[in-house]
Amino acid sequence: MKGLVGILGGMGPGATVDAMQKLIKNTPVYRDQDHIPMIAVSIPDIPDRTECILDHSASPLEKMIQYMKLLENAGAECIIIPCNTAHYWFNELKLHSRVEMISIIDATCQLIQDKKISSVGLLATTATIKAQIYQGNLEKSGIACYVPTEGEQSAVMDSIYAYKSGDAQTAHRILTPIKNRMLQDGVEKIILGCTELPLILEQEIKTAPESYIDATEALIKKTVAWYFAHPHPNEVAA
């Protein structure tokens, strides 16, 4: 199916819906039929990514491959994963995939380079930070990347898990002083490098968009560009 975008989701479900919402909002349309075709699996029995990386508990890889295959079999021609931590396994997933895959990490780092930003703060899961999923990529481009202190990082995780448990208010309360401290310390922008973070800081992104790099948004913009770079039936029919 030409141009079908497959979304390997469920990590978590709220972030999956956020990615879909952003795909809709970033597509110029006049009617339903102009939208980018998508298929999303949000089967959340994928083992916790952070726990696996930090504690060597059950790996999410097998389930991710299974649901990626489900998307491919349904006709997806490009697969995206709205979960930063899951990109620890991105290269391995890519080996198993027969279609295009767009990395949220590459999309975000590319955007930061394009905007000529020289210093960023990184908010992400402890696993994303400890596994250096972002830092290596940024530092080789000469971009300074500051991470929270150990105490702050533990609070970031509490915030993310609070959001995943349905408690958005607690998540917001815990996260606010940490992003404030980072901005006060003078980073140019904060990477929201976990797909729950743009949901927790939704209001802040609306009022001060210049302070944040939303990784989900970066992934989606690259996905929209991929779609329009390829001929597809909607384009021909228009």
Add this chain to the structure above:
Amino acid sequence: MKGLVGILGGMGPGATVDAMQKLIKNTPVYRDQDHIPMIAVSIPDIPDRTECILDHSASPLEKMIQYMKLLENAGAECIIIPCNTAHYWFNELKLHSRVEMISIIDATCQLIQDKKISSVGLLATTATIKAQIYQGNLEKSGIACYVPTEGEQSAVMDSIYAYKSGDAQTAHRILTPIKNRMLQDGVEKIILGCTELPLILEQEIKTAPESYIDATEALIKKTVAWYFAHPHPNEVAA
């Protein structure tokens, strides 16, 4: 795959995401893994439902069957369609399906009966109204159903198509006086019988939830009930 909910979406994409969001919000969870597994297809090349019913233009049925089969082949055990007008073809779709299907119309009418409401206003597409998709069902339960005047109905369609074209502000401006007039004329509640309407009236539903019956929400509540009425792996593992 036990308990996998299939969402036959794209009519429109915004309404698909709204249904997913409501499925997430209506599920009690502590962590990602507690969520109801779902797969959504939002391939919006399905011909316009209203145009087909009113003007006998291209039928959406063939594409709907195709995408329904895609959901079934991916393992969906229950299929829902977050589009009221599409339910004109519900019985036909059901004939082609090998899994459970929950009707948004039945779910909404059941909710109205359960709440012992005796009069409703119906906001929906012109096709849903002309094809009497709601009225027959309500009237046989003795529930009075009032529809907009012809002039108002034409404005309701303008509002829905404005929203689908990405212009939420115009959609809201056009719809507001119509729902005000209906409420002033004394209907107990207004059925939001097109899945774009809860998006257009999002603020009103928050401030005066007692005035509306959100058909999408009714569908989702019945879907959540279906899920928890069936044994599935998450339940066993908890």
